[in-house]
Amino acid sequence: MSGPAPRNPDFAARFAKFHADMYDGLSPVTQRVSVAVVGPELELTNTETRTTQVWRLDALRNLPDQAASDTLMLARSDDHPARLIIREAATAREILRAIPDLRPLRGSRGGWFRVGVMGLAAVGALAGILFGLVPVMADRGAMYVPPASEVALGQIVYDEIFAARGAVTCTATAGTVALDQMESRLMAGVSLPYPLTVRVVQDPLVNAFALPGGHIVIHSALIDAAETPEEVAAVLAHEIGHVAHRDGTRAVLRSVGSFGLIGLTMGDVFGGSVIAGLTRAALDSSYSRAAEEAADAYAITMLRNVGVSPGALATFFERMQASGQSMELGVFQHLSSHPDTLQRITAARAADIGQGRPILDAASWAALQGICADTTTAGDPQFAPNSTVAGAANK
Amino acid sequence: MSILKTDFGGDRGELFQLALKTGLLTVLTVGLYRFWQTTRLRRWYWSSIRIGSNPLEYTGTAQEKLTGFLLAVIVLAFYLMLFNGAAMYFVIGLSEGAPDYLNLAMATTPLALVPIIFMARYRARRYILSRTRWRGIRMGMSGGAWGYAWRACMYWVLTILSVGLLWPLMTFQLEKYLTDRTWFGDAPFMQFGSAAMLSGAILPFLLMLWASIGLPVAAVMTGQNLYYMGLILTIPLTAVTAVSYRVGSVRIMASMKTLGDGMEFDIAPGTGRLIRIHIFGRILTSLVIAFVSPVVLGIVLGLIYLSGSYDPSMLLAPPPMIxxxxxxxxxxxxxxLYGICQQVFIVFPIVKHIGETFELHEPTLLQTVRQRARADGRDAGGFADALDVGAAF
Structure with missing residues (x-):
């Protein structure tokens, strides 16, 4: 852009009453230049060497977001590092008169395509890992965990979720005997890698959980809400399904496997945490939908084998759905809002075998309903902070 | 001997407007605008620092920051997946004996990120320098992020093993590593001196640190709870002396740096001044949040009332939507409000104070400097953004 000499030196010199500092982008030495607007161009003449550069007016840009309002910083749109610094108000006025629509300098265009491609790649990589690889790794990994450690793990999870918060366990003798009776009837001919530990915990929410290593927790409200012992047995069979599929252990391994991944998108306090929360919710729901259906299928087979009608599962689900119970947790997850709810009910209904053999006699059923006549407070009621073993329960 | 002094040309009201505008846009775009926010604030701060009346220029763009962030997310996702996979099998392998393996594995997973954090800091600094110009000349930094990461890890281990005695060695060697890879145009920066010159500056901090560790130990050993009382004094003093060491070490090391053929520097922020800025900044932030948020909430409540959806029973049982x-x-x-106050009451006065103490000696030597080639900052500090270990702006 720099020409050897102005085309008409005398003419240029006459108008050279405006000055600025120029940096040529090659050396940090300040060049004092006279500034003249000549047609569509700006002529910059070094006051010492008399060499002249010509900048096109329509290629001039000002630097955006500048703190100092007493200086006008000009650059060229061709990405050249040369800069013109105008401190004199008269010079600034002269230039702004010649370029009334002076625009701010922008980064190179065409970057949006790259941003889009990278955005898709990032979303794809995260989704692939979280929804594809991590569950597969957890499923495979769960096979290698020795049963004894699963039992110990389940105890830790139970302690953190229930015992540490002062949960009250129902332990009336007759009720416990009835529960054992129901359990051994269901388990006839079934072998699991570890013994079942079924506990009834006092809680007003209708729910049941399977933790790793055969630990099953039934809320007392679930027994109160059931109209027949078969309904309780159906839910218990469903939980035994989770135990047989090692869903609790897989959930723990998944949470180890997805550590830190969701947090990557966070970055700041606000927007990221919303996205992270939504991802977490989508993740849990996609993991558990398949697990719930598999546990239903397991329960249906188990109930059939012992001569109890799997229709009890459907009856109970339907009653819960009709009562508008909060069903976002545990065994009832997806029951209220998901389209596959009906499918689950229909599947259980289809497996109905009519009047089966009662699972408990009237006296035992009454005893089970009264299991909370005696209680023990599990562990010390020390209120532990939220445990880090998220995802272990809830199944 | 001539000296170029620095002045700060920024106006707090202007910064407030910029912080408010970009803060609102960041919220409205669910955080996406934060790359533009950071870029615009950097442009503003850079242009307010005028060394010898010539402002710095920040030439980074938000698009490259966003692209870099996405790249970092992809790389980190795969890294974390590999590491988590290893952790998973570690969990399973260890599970034979100890029942507490779960907690152990949970506690050790974050360690995977420690070297990455050092790497991210180096790369973020490299990107920022490559996008900084003064008098039209680019600054720059050579590669070496992984060399920095393993050195940083090693020096931290040494510092902990030596109960802090080797802290000055860490400070000096890491600063030297960074400085010796920094350029202004084709002129290299160089760090001279040794760790020994920091020993005086660190002594008060180490004494306070040892006291804060020693007092509880003494209390446990002797059973005298009175020892704990000493912590009331030593903990705040540890914090003060830590700032003082940081400031002192920066000053001492700056005076032992050279640029090119013999340009030198001076930077002399005041410890007391920085601590006062932090304390008053936080108090002002709390006051603003305490007095302005109710006003904004009042407007929201007023709008709800005007929209006609108000009904007296809502006071006791507000509908979930409201x-x-x-x-x-x-x-x-x-x-x-927090973001704005952070900029206006803390970052602004700190940058202003530190900037104003900066001096460049022998500026005539600048004429020996020539431009350097443009560097493409591929990840544009994205690792620091993804791990949230970036700077305040």
Whole structure:
């Protein structure tokens, strides 16, 4: 852009009453230049060497977001590092008169395509890992965990979720005997890698959980809400399904496997945490939908084998759905809002075998309903902070 | 001998407007605008620092920051997946004996990120320098992020093993590593001196640190709870002396740096001044949040009232929708106000104070400097953004 000499030196010199500092982008030495607007161009003449550069007016840009309002910083749109610094108000006025629509300098265009491609790649990589690889790794990994450690793990999870918060366990003798009776009837001919530990915990929410290593927790409200012992047995069979599929252990391994991944998108306090929360919710729901259906299928087979009608599962689900119970947790997850709810009910209904053999006699059923006549407070009621073993329960 | 002094040309009101505008846009775009926010604030701060009346220029763009962030997310996702996979099998392998393996594995997973954090800091610094110009000349930094990461890890281990005695060695060697890879145009920066010159500056900090560790130990050993009382004094003093060491070490090391053929520097921020800025900044932030948020909330409540959806029974049992609107409005207000106050009351005065103490000696030697080639900052500090270990702006 720099020409050897102005085309008409005398003419240029006459108008050279405006000055600025120029940096040529090659050396940090300040060049004092006279500034003249000549047609569509700006002529910059070094006051010492008399060499002249010509900048096109329509290629001039000002630097955006500048703190100092007493200086006008000009650059060229061709990405050249040369800069013109105008401190004199008269010079600034002269230039702004010649370029009334002076625009701010922008980064190179065409970057949006790259941003889009990278955005898709990032979303794809995260989704692939979280929804594809991590569950597969957890499923495979769960096979290698020795049963004894699963039992110990389940105890830790139970302690953190229930015992540490002062949960009250129902332990009336007759009720416990009835529960054992129901359990051994269901388990006839079934072998699991570890013994079942079924506990009834006092809680007003209708729910049941399977933790790793055969630990099953039934809320007392679930027994109160059931109209027949078969309904309780159906839910218990469903939980035994989770135990047989090692869903609790897989959930723990998944949470180890997805550590830190969701947090990557966070970055700041606000927007990221919303996205992270939504991802977490989508993740849990996609993991558990398949697990719930598999546990239903397991329960249906188990109930059939012992001569109890799997229709009890459907009856109970339907009653819960009709009562508008909060069903976002545990065994009832997806029951209220998901389209596959009906499918689950229909599947259980289809497996109905009519009047089966009662699972408990009237006296035992009454005893089970009264299991909370005696209680023990599990562990010390020390209120532990939220445990880090998220995802272990809830199944 | 001539000296170029630095002045700060920024106006707090202007910064307030910029912080407010970009803060609101960040909230409205669910955080996406934060790359533009950071870029615009950097441009503003850079241009306000005028060395010998010539402002710095920040030439980074938000698009390259966003692209870099996405790249970092992809790389980190795969890294974390590999590491988590290893952790998973470690969990399974260890599970034979100890029942507490779960907690152990949970506790060790974050360690995977420690070297990455050092790497991210180096790369973020490299990117920022490559996008910094003064008098039209680019600054720059040579590669070496992994060399920095393993050195940083090693020096931290040495510092902990030596109960802090080798802290000055860490400070000096890491600073030297960074300085010796920094350029202005084709002129290299160089760090001279040795760790020994920091020993005086660190002594008060080490004494306070040892006291803060020693007092509880003494209390446990002797059973005398009176020892704990000493912590009331030593903990704040540890914090003060830590700032003082940081400031002192920066000053001492700056005076032992050279640029090119013999340009030198001076930077002399005051410890007391920086601590006062932090304390007053936090007090002002709390006051602003305490007085402005109720006003904003009042407006929100007023709008709800005017929209005709108000009914006296709502006071006792607010409908979930209204409660959600109020909760989100509160959170957003506090979030935006906090960001603005952070800039206006803390970052602004700190940058101004530190900037104003900066001096460049022998500026005539600048004429020996020539431009350097443009560097493409591929990840544009994205690792630091993804791990949230970036700077305040």
């Amino acid at each position: 409660a959600a609107i109020i909760a989100v409005a509160t959170w957003l207000t506090v979030f935006v």
